[in-house]
Amino acid sequence: MLSTILKYGTIGGLIVGVPLFAMTVGKLMVHGVPGMVIGYLIMLIALSTVFVAIKRRRDVELGGVIRFWPALGLGLAISIVAGIFYVLAWEAALAVSGLDFGGAYVDALIEQQKAAGVTGEALAKFTAEMRQFAADYANPLYRLPMTFTEIFPVGVLVSLVSAGLLCNRRFLPVRRGPQAAAA
Numbered sequence: 001m002l003s004t005i006l007k008y009g010t011i012g013g014l015i016v017g018v019p020l021f022a023m024t025v026g027k028l029m030v031h032g033v034p035g036m037v038i039g040y041l042i043m044l045i046a047l048s049t050v051f052v053a054i055k056r057r058r059d060v061e062l063g064g065v066i067r068f069w070p071a072l073g074l075g076l077a078i079s080i081v082a083g084i085f086y087v088l089a090w091e092a093a094l095a096v097s098g099l100d101f102g103g104a105y106v107d108a109l110i111e112q113q114k115a116a117g118v119t120g121e122a123l124a125k126f127t128a129e130m131r132q133f134a135a136d137y138a139n140p141l142y143r144l145p146m147t148f149t150e151i152f153p154v155g156v157l158v159s160l161v162s163a164g165l166l167c168n169r170r171f172l173p174v175r176r177g178p179q180a181a182a183a
Contacts, residue, residue, distance in 0.1 A: 004056075005074065008049040008053035009079075013085020013086060016042055016082060020042075020086065021090075021093045024093035027097070039150075043086075044158070047158040050155065050158045051158065057074060058071070058169075065169050068164065071162065080152070083151045091140075102133065102135075106130040109126075110127055113127075
């Protein structure tokens with residue numbers, strides 16, 4: 001089972017990590033809502049390995065039956081491995097590109113507040129909070145778990161849905177070939 005977790009977690013991690021690294025280093029990042037949609041879509045595609053792994057375990061290793069909790073556990077373990085790859089890809093991209101994501105993000109948010117007409121004490125308070133965030137984000141002990149929490153909730157959702165669907169043996173049942181029917 002550990003080999004299944006590592007295999008599918010690594011595949012999912014590479015599917016999400018390689019584009020993240022390439023887009024960050026290549027300065028091809030899409031900002032705002034379109035960027036979030038693209039990012040989470042890539043995460044969903046990568047975490048489809050959870051569904052594939054649970055179905056394969058159910059059909060090949062367990063004879064067509066899997067219970068919800070073992071399926072969920074397998075999915076969560078794969079999501080953790082994929083999440084670690086995601087975090088490592090982000091850290092590598094930051095190191096290679098020299099990007100100060102925290103600072104750039106904070107500057108963009110402050111500019112948005114100014115454009116929205118926020119001034120005076122409210123702007124000063126917001127700016128101070130955002131500068132504190134940038135300082136916190138520069139600390140890897142803050143940044144690493146924060147980055148992990150971007151992908152892991154998606155993994156939890158995919159694991160719950162996959163386990164819920166695949167614990168029903170009638171959902172995408174094992175298909176027997178003509179030789180199995182003749183036997």
